[in-house]
Amino acid sequence: MKSIVLISIFVLLSTLSYAQKLSGRWQIQTSVISDAYLGNYLFTDSTFEYIIDGYDGLNPIQVLGGTYFIKSDTLFFTVKYIKKQVGGKLERSEIYSDNDSWALEGGKIETEILSPPIHAAATIKRQNNVLWIDERKFFKLNTEDEK
Amino acid sequence: MDPKAEEKPWISPYAYCSDNPLNRIDPDGQSDFENQNGEFMKHIEDGSNAVYQQTGSGTSLHYAFEYYDSSSGGSNAPDIKTAIQEQQILNNGNDALQEKFDANGKSTGTYCNFATQDVMATVESALNNSPSIVVGGSANQMSDNIAENPNYTPVSEAEAAKNAQNGGLSIVTYENPAPKGHGHVATFSVGDNTEKGEIANIGPKKFTGFKSLNQSISSDKPKKYYVLLPNLLPTVTVTASK
Numbered sequence: 001m002k003s004i005v006l007i008s009i010f011v012l013l014s015t016l017s018y019a020q021k022l023s024g025r026w027q028i029q030t031s032v033i034s035d036a037y038l039g040n041y042l043f044t045d046s047t048f049e050y051i052i053d054g055y056d057g058l059n060p061i062q063v064l065g066g067t068y069f070i071k072s073d074t075l076f077f078t079v080k081y082i083k084k085q086v087g088g089k090l091e092r093s094e095i096y097s098d099n100d101s102w103a104l105e106g107g108k109i110e111t112e113i114l115s116p117p118i119h120a121a122a123t124i125k126r127q128n129n130v131l132w133i134d135e136r137k138f139f140k141l142n143t144e145d146e147k
Numbered sequence: 148m149d150p151k152a153e154e155k156p157w158i159s160p161y162a163y164c165s166d167n168p169l170n171r172i173d174p175d176g177q178s179d180f181e182n183q184n185g186e187f188m189k190h191i192e193d194g195s196n197a198v199y200q201q202t203g204s205g206t207s208l209h210y211a212f213e214y215y216d217s218s219s220g221g222s223n224a225p226d227i228k229t230a231i232q233e234q235q236i237l238n239n240g241n242d243a244l245q246e247k248f249d250a251n252g253k254s255t256g257t258y259c260n261f262a263t264q265d266v267m268a269t270v271e272s273a274l275n276n277s278p279s280i281v282v283g284g285s286a287n288q289m290s291d292n293i294a295e296n297p298n299y300t301p302v303s304e305a306e307a308a309k310n311a312q313n314g315g316l317s318i319v320t321y322e323n324p325a326p327k328g329h330g331h332v333a334t335f336s337v338g339d340n341t342e343k344g345e346i347a348n349i350g351p352k353k354f355t356g357f358k359s360l361n362q363s364i365s366s367d368k369p370k371k372y373y374v375l376l377p378n379l380l381p382t383v384t385v386t387a388s389k
Contacts, residue, residue, distance in 0.1 A: 032206075034256030035286040035350075036329035054285075054329040055254045062326040083326055094365055095323075095331055097246060097254040097351040105368075109326060 022070075024140055026131055028053075031139035041138065043068070048077065057096030057103025060085040066117060075124040075133060080117045086110050189233060190216060195226040197273065199233070205243040206261035210234055211272040225273035227380050228314025232338035234269040235347035238262045239356060244349050254351070260286050262349035263318065263332045270316055270375065280316075280375060286330035290320035290371065293332075299373040304360075307372035308345070311335030316375040319346065321364045333363050 027033075027040040036054025049065035066080035088107030096103040125132040129140040178190050187201035189210060196219045199210035210233060215223040238244055244258045260283075267281040274280070280299070282292035293299050299318070302310070307317040317335035333348050336357055340347060344357030354362055364370055 029255075032256070033260070033285050034258055035260045035331065036257075036327070037285060038256070052327050054327045055256070056327070057329075085325065091365075094354045094362060095321075095329055095350065097257065101351065101353075109324075 022131075026138040026140050028136060028138050031129070031141060033141060040141075041133075053098070055096055055098045057093050057101075057105070058099045060088075060104060062109065070124060073123055073125060075122045077120045077122070078117050079114060079120065081111050081113050083109050083111050188213065190219065191226075191229045191233065192219070192221075193226045193229045194221045195219075195229065196221045196223050197225040197230075199230070199269070199272075201237070203265075203268075206241075206258050207265065207268075208237065208241050208243065209265040210237065210269045212269075212275075226314070227270055227273055227316065228337050230269050230273045231266055231314070231316055231334065232336075232340050234266045235334065235336060235340050235357075238265055238347065238349055245355060246350070246352050257350050259332050259349045260284065260289055262347075263289065263334055266316070266334045266347075274379060278379065280379075285328070286320070286332045287322050287328045289332045290322040290330055293318060293320065293373050294371070298376055298379060300376055302372050302374050304370070304372055307335060307374055310374040310377070311337050311345075312341065314338065315377060315380065318373045319360065319364060320371045320373070321368050322371070331364050 022043040023045055025037075025040055025042050028038050030038065037051065038055070039053045040051050042049045042051065046067055046069070047065065048068045049063050051063050052059050052061065061082050061084050063083035064079050064081070065083075066078045068075060068077050070076070085104060085107050086109070088104040091103060091105055093101050093103035093105065122134040123132070131138040131140070178192065180188050180190075182188050182200070188198055189201065190196075190198045196215040196217055198213050198216050200213045201208065202211045203209050210230065212225055212230070217223070241262075244262050246257045247255050249255055264281055264283065271280045278298050280296065282289050282296055284292055294301070302317075304319075307319065311317040311334075314337050319333055319335065321331045323330040331350065333346050333350075336343065336345055336347050340357055344362075345360050346358050346363040348358045348363040349355055350363070360370075
């Protein structure tokens with residue numbers, strides 16, 4: 001009985017530790033912070049936001065967020081809200097270069113609560129500061145570099 | 148015979164490396180040269196004896212002040228205008244700062260942040276690495292970090308332009324409030340570069356080079372302007388013994 005309790009505590013701590021280590025910003029493709037972030041996850045111990053690529057000026061959905069947990073090699077998302085650009089002006093941009101430099105600029109950002117929330121799962125694998133989510137590579141950013 | 152002998156009449160046109168062959172090699176007799184370690188060095192005839200070394204690599208390639216060459220006959224004080232001007236030219240030709248696309252035609256990034264940091268690093272080295280004036284981060288973060296750095300002061304557009312005309316370091320930023328947050332940062336052109344365009348801009352291909360302010364950040368976007376505090380800059384007294 002005592003060993004079962006110890007094993008359970010160990011498993012629980014391992015899970016918590018894994019989750020905590022996800023805390024921070026993880027950027028797809030590269031650890032280099034160019035003048036804007038590429039697509040990236042911002043994790044806390046239990047919540048996440050996915051922020052779209054800063055070079056995509058046309059996508060009105062800019063953020064999706066909610067809670068997550070990890071079990072074994074699976075990352076379970078519960079998406080509770082999106083942040084969406086409403087209004088704005090279509091223009092040829094001197095900053096956004098994807099979508100042939102077309103961009104929706106201005107307008108305002110509105111948070112839309114998803115009801116019911118959306119559940120999804122992805123495979124996850126981690127090696128030091130590299131994370132594979134559904135086999136896509138994300139790099140942990142050094143927050144010291146951000147300042 | 149030195150092809151630039153007229154610029155230094157006080158030095159014999161037949162003297163190799165200004166009579167300083169221990170520190171210099173001079174393959175073509177120009178002001179740019181390699182030192183004995185093969186490092187690229189630059190000295191501009193601007194009245195200052197300052198010699199800079201090209202250092203760093205990739206997006207961090209910049210000039211760093213190395214030493215004063217008294218054989219140049221100028222002043223042992225750096226000319227910040229020249230330092231900024233040459234770094235802006237170096238940025239413009241630095242392939243690592245140019246936008247590239249992946250196989251799907253998607254941008255792999257633009258680097259106005261690094262280009263501005265490279266100019267800051269060059270100026271910082273010319274100021275004897277004190278105070279710390281290089282701020283890091285993405286363009287949006289740099290906009291915040293410059294505002295928090297006591298060595299910069301916010302100014303109007305006209306004041307920023309005037310400071311650059313006087314050879315000082317002037318910066319323009321656009322902080323994009325959208326969550327995806329793609330902002331912009333650039334330095335005002337100085338010296339000879341001002342004739343090519345008001346802003347030394349690094350960004351998407353079409354907008355990279357010496358551009359107008361509105362080509363760097365369009366007129367309808369809110370901009371902030373900063374200058375490196377003039378009292379940080381050395382007083383340059385040219386005492387060339389020509």
